[in-house]
Amino acid sequence: MTETRSTCPYCGVGCGVVIESTGDQITGMRGDPDHPANFGRLCTKGSTLHLTATAAITRQTRLLQPMQRLQRGQPPQPVAWDTALDLAAGKFAQVVRDHGPDAVAFYISGQLLTEDYYVFNKLAKGLIGTNNVDTNSRLCMSSAVAGYKRTLGADAPPACYDDLNHAQCLFIAGSNTAWAHPILFRRIEDARAANPRMKVIVVDPRRTDTAGTADLHLAIQPGTDVMLFNGMLHIMLLEGWTQRQYIHEHTNGFDELKATLRDCTPDRVAEVCGIGREELFTAARWFANSGATLSLYCQGLNQSSAGTDKNAALINLHLATAQIGQPGMGPFSLTGQPNAMGGREVGGMANLLSGHRDLANAAHRAEVAALWGVADVPSKPGKTAVDMFQAAADGEIKALWIACTNPAQSLPDQALVRRALERAELVIVQEAFSTTATCDYADLLLPATTWGEKIGTVTNSERRISRVRPAVAAPGETRHDWSIAVDFARRLEALMPARGAAASLFPYPDAESIWNEHRESTRGRDLDITGLSYAMLDEKGPQQWPLREGEATGQARLYADGVFPTADGRARFADTPYRGVAEPRDARYPFALTTGRLRDHWHGMSRTGTLGRLFGHVAEPAVQLHAQAMARLQLKDGDLVHLTSRRGSIMLPAQTSTEVAPTQAFVAMHWGEEYLSGVSTSGKRLGGINAVTNPAYCPVSKQPELKHTAVKILKAELP
Numbered sequence: 001m002t003e004t005r006s007t008c009p010y011c012g013v014g015c016g017v018v019i020e021s022t023g024d025q026i027t028g029m030r031g032d033p034d035h036p037a038n039f040g041r042l043c044t045k046g047s048t049l050h051l052t053a054t055a056a057i058t059r060q061t062r063l064l065q066p067m068q069r070l071q072r073g074q075p076p077q078p079v080a081w082d083t084a085l086d087l088a089a090g091k092f093a094q095v096v097r098d099h100g101p102d103a104v105a106f107y108i109s110g111q112l113l114t115e116d117y118y119v120f121n122k123l124a125k126g127l128i129g130t131n132n133v134d135t136n137s138r139l140c141m142s143s144a145v146a147g148y149k150r151t152l153g154a155d156a157p158p159a160c161y162d163d164l165n166h167a168q169c170l171f172i173a174g175s176n177t178a179w180a181h182p183i184l185f186r187r188i189e190d191a192r193a194a195n196p197r198m199k200v201i202v203v204d205p206r207r208t209d210t211a212g213t214a215d216l217h218l219a220i221q222p223g224t225d226v227m228l229f230n231g232m233l234h235i236m237l238l239e240g241w242t243q244r245q246y247i248h249e250h251t252n253g254f255d256e257l258k259a260t261l262r263d264c265t266p267d268r269v270a271e272v273c274g275i276g277r278e279e280l281f282t283a284a285r286w287f288a289n290s291g292a293t294l295s296l297y298c299q300g301l302n303q304s305s306a307g308t309d310k311n312a313a314l315i316n317l318h319l320a321t322a323q324i325g326q327p328g329m330g331p332f333s334l335t336g337q338p339n340a341m342g343g344r345e346v347g348g349m350a351n352l353l354s355g356h357r358d359l360a361n362a363a364h365r366a367e368v369a370a371l372w373g374v375a376d377v378p379s380k381p382g383k384t385a386v387d388m389f390q391a392a393a394d395g396e397i398k399a400l401w402i403a404c405t406n407p408a409q410s411l412p413d414q415a416l417v418r419r420a421l422e423r424a425e426l427v428i429v430q431e432a433f434s435t436t437a438t439c440d441y442a443d444l445l446l447p448a449t450t451w452g453e454k455i456g457t458v459t460n461s462e463r464r465i466s467r468v469r470p471a472v473a474a475p476g477e478t479r480h481d482w483s484i485a486v487d488f489a490r491r492l493e494a495l496m497p498a499r500g501a502a503a504s505l506f507p508y509p510d511a512e513s514i515w516n517e518h519r520e521s522t523r524g525r526d527l528d529i530t531g532l533s534y535a536m537l538d539e540k541g542p543q544q545w546p547l548r549e550g551e552a553t554g555q556a557r558l559y560a561d562g563v564f565p566t567a568d569g570r571a572r573f574a575d576t577p578y579r580g581v582a583e584p585r586d587a588r589y590p591f592a593l594t595t596g597r598l599r600d601h602w603h604g605m606s607r608t609g610t611l612g613r614l615f616g617h618v619a620e621p622a623v624q625l626h627a628q629a630m631a632r633l634q635l636k637d638g639d640l641v642h643l644t645s646r647r648g649s650i651m652l653p654a655q656t657s658t659e660v661a662p663t664q665a666f667v668a669m670h671w672g673e674e675y676l677s678g679v680s681t682s683g684k685r686l687g688g689i690n691a692v693t694n695p696a697y698c699p700v701s702k703q704p705e706l707k708h709t710a711v712k713i714l715k716a717e718l719p
């Protein structure tokens with residue numbers, strides 16, 4: 001038996017695992033006792049990973065050879081790798097020649113490794129000359145990115161997991177940590193046991209498992225987070241709980257924000273948020289006066305049409321109370337996906353560039369062009385996730401390459417997404433699994449390796465870079481994601497005018513050579529990792545960035561000295577006036593639908609859906625409704641209902657829940673069309689909860705408002 005240290009491919013906690021294998025079969029696994037994220041623990045999902053990689057499951061679910069669909073609607077046929085890649089390169093070159101570089105696009109994934117991300121980014125922006133490369137991390141973390149940059153000057157979470165052991169007050173906003181980040185929640189439980197004086201505040205419209213353990217649960221009306229945070233700051237000002245000296249010495253913009261705060265009186269905030277004045281005062285007091293407040297936040301803030309404001313308004317509280325940069329305090333966004341952070345580091349989004357650079361910054365574009373050895377990086381902004389599919393639906397984007405993600409389930413407004421996939425002239429899907437809904441739309445299917453087979457690195461929520469190592473050989477004809485992108489890029493280089501002086505922009509023999517180039521791109525930047533190497537990660541284990549040349553270890557916390565990566569070194573208060581949700585409830589659509597995770601499933605269930613035991617916790621989809629709503633609609637548990645928005649309708653059982661308020665509804669995000677049938681407003685067959693969700697997005701981060709959709713619910717009349 002061989003043991004291989006690697007990283008869990010599910011959530012952004014980034015737990016270390018030890019994979020046991022014999023020959024080409026993964027036979028077992030356990031948590032890595034030496035990994036600083038989890039110290040040997042694993043949650044239900046992580047501890048069953050090996051069971052999702054058996055030979056039988058691989059045969060049933062994996063894409064093991066390249067496939068070509070000669071005619072849409074017909075089954076795909078096997079095709080040789082060389083033929084598939086030649087076809088792909090030929091069509092991409094033709095589209096670029098005929099319609100320009102912005103007629104092609106890449107939609108990639110926070111599941112990809114940093115090395116994969118780096119190559120796709122360089123392929124689009126460096127070789128083809130389009131910024132149309134975006135990722136499903138747009139649905140996950142882009143509001144957190146924008147919030148950090150707007151206030152602190154850089155996309156860098158300043159805290160770390162160890163801060164849980166020093167915090168006196170934990171402020172958890174928009175995160176069901178107990179289910180979405182289970183091992184982190186175990187660490188929270190340990191910290192509370194060791195420090196019974198610690199106060200835990202949870203802000204969530206639902207009474208989740210996390211909220212149920214809180215000392216104070218603020219069950220706000222959906223989408224009113226900014227009003228709550230502004231109201232807390234209003235009270236802190238009134239009561240003299242802000243740190244005037246810190247504000248004076250280390251920040252800008254507080255006076256401008258005060259004008260907005262003036263209207264956020266306790267009475268108004270209590271009314272808008274639907275909470276009591278006493279609760280509001282208690283939250284403000286605990287936050288401001290604990291001595292060390294740590295905020296954990298996730299999709300409840302991010303997946304919102306005011307996502308950037310929500311993030312910034314929470315960071316405002318930390319700046320106003322000088323609770324940042326020291327043990328036990330600071331704003332700390334939790335990443336949903338295993339490598340959403342790594343993707344941001346290499347600039348794998350439509351508005352970013354390598355090394356935390358900005359596309360909108362001409363000097364940054366010139367730096368990256370010089371690093372890559374190309375004439376320039378185009379300045380025209382690329383299409384972000386929702387806009388990319390809108391552009392494909394409009395016929396503007398003609399060739400679409402989708403890697404390691406399932407937009408035909410996960411993007412909002414599925415009717416739009418399906419129109420896009422049907423209208424595009426070429427859809428290439430690079431995937432490990434043959435079972436995703438997006439595969440049905442592919443003209444070419446390119447088989448990729450996955451967990452247990454891949455090699456590279458990921459970065460978790462606390463800026464910690466971990467190695468991902470293969471325990472078994474790539475099955476069938478699968479290839480690594482970076483390798484597929486490189487083979488395609490080299491073919492494309494032969495068909496397009498040269499963009500650089502080098503024979504190839506992609507001279508990579510292995511994943512490490514890509515990572516070394518990425519490392520060089522971080523030199524002098526806030527995330528500088530020039531002191532790190534694969535060898536150091538192998539020898540010393542996972543490391544946090546920054547870790548500059550000559551340094552022995554990374555940095556646990558940022559901004560201890562009160563100096564921020566802005567032009568003048570000062571943090572910036574953001575002016576965050578409250579705006580309501582994009583699509584408020586009304587008489588026709590009287591319920592506020594929110595979506596979220598289950599404890600034992602991951603995203604579209606490509607992997608977790610293969611294990612019967614992971615359905616033991618929640619066996620089937622249901623819409624959770626308050627008892628009053630059930631009575632009003634004359635429903636009993638298990639009755640089928642039509643849940644309908646302005647975009648589509650799904651049918652599913654209703655279930656009484658004590659977690660939601662009478663005007664709210666909750667459906668888990670994981671159930672795809674094989675579990676949840678639906679129909680668009682134009683009568684097209686759809687499925688999954690995103691048949692109804694709203695594509696409206698935050699104007700800054702472009703992250704869609706998956707946490708709020710106005711819906712109506714009617715009992716289904718059965719024949």
Ligand code: SF4
Binds near residue numbers: 015042045181183
């Ligand atoms: Fe994997 Fe997240 Fe569970 Fe850790 S907490 S084992 S990273 S799913």
